[in-house]
Amino acid sequence: MKPTTISQLRRLKETGKKFATITAYDFSFAKLFEEEGIGVMLVGDSLGMTVQGHDSTLPVTVDDIAYHTRAVRRGAPHC
Numbered sequence: 001m002k003p004t005t006i007s008q009l010r011r012l013k014e015t016g017k018k019f020a021t022i023t024a025y026d027f028s029f030a031k032l033f034e035e036e037g038i039g040v041m042l043v044g045d046s047l048g049m050t051v052q053g054h055d056s057t058l059p060v061t062v063d064d065i066a067y068h069t070r071a072v073r074r075g076a077p078h079c
Contacts, residue, residue: 001037001039001078004079009040019039019040020038021042022041023041023042023046024041024042024072025043025050025071026071026075027074029075030073030076031075032075033079034076039078043065043069043072044065045057045060045065047065047068048060051068
């Protein structure tokens with residue numbers, strides 16, 4: 001599987017074609033999602049509530065998101 005590019009996503013949007021996107025926060029799930037053909041993964045501040053156990057997303061830092069993004073990238077290197 002080749003990485004999905006921004007240009008490819010724009011073309012899909014322009015032509016009305018659908019694609020799957022999923023939220024991932026760690027290596028294991030990213031690996032599973034890529035194996036199932038999910039070509040676009042999102043790492044967002046919702047990790048503060050779903051992974052870190054905060055009551056909101058406000059405590060999440062850029063460093064937190066960068067850490068989880070690196071883990072997802074290792075699990076899904078072609079995404």
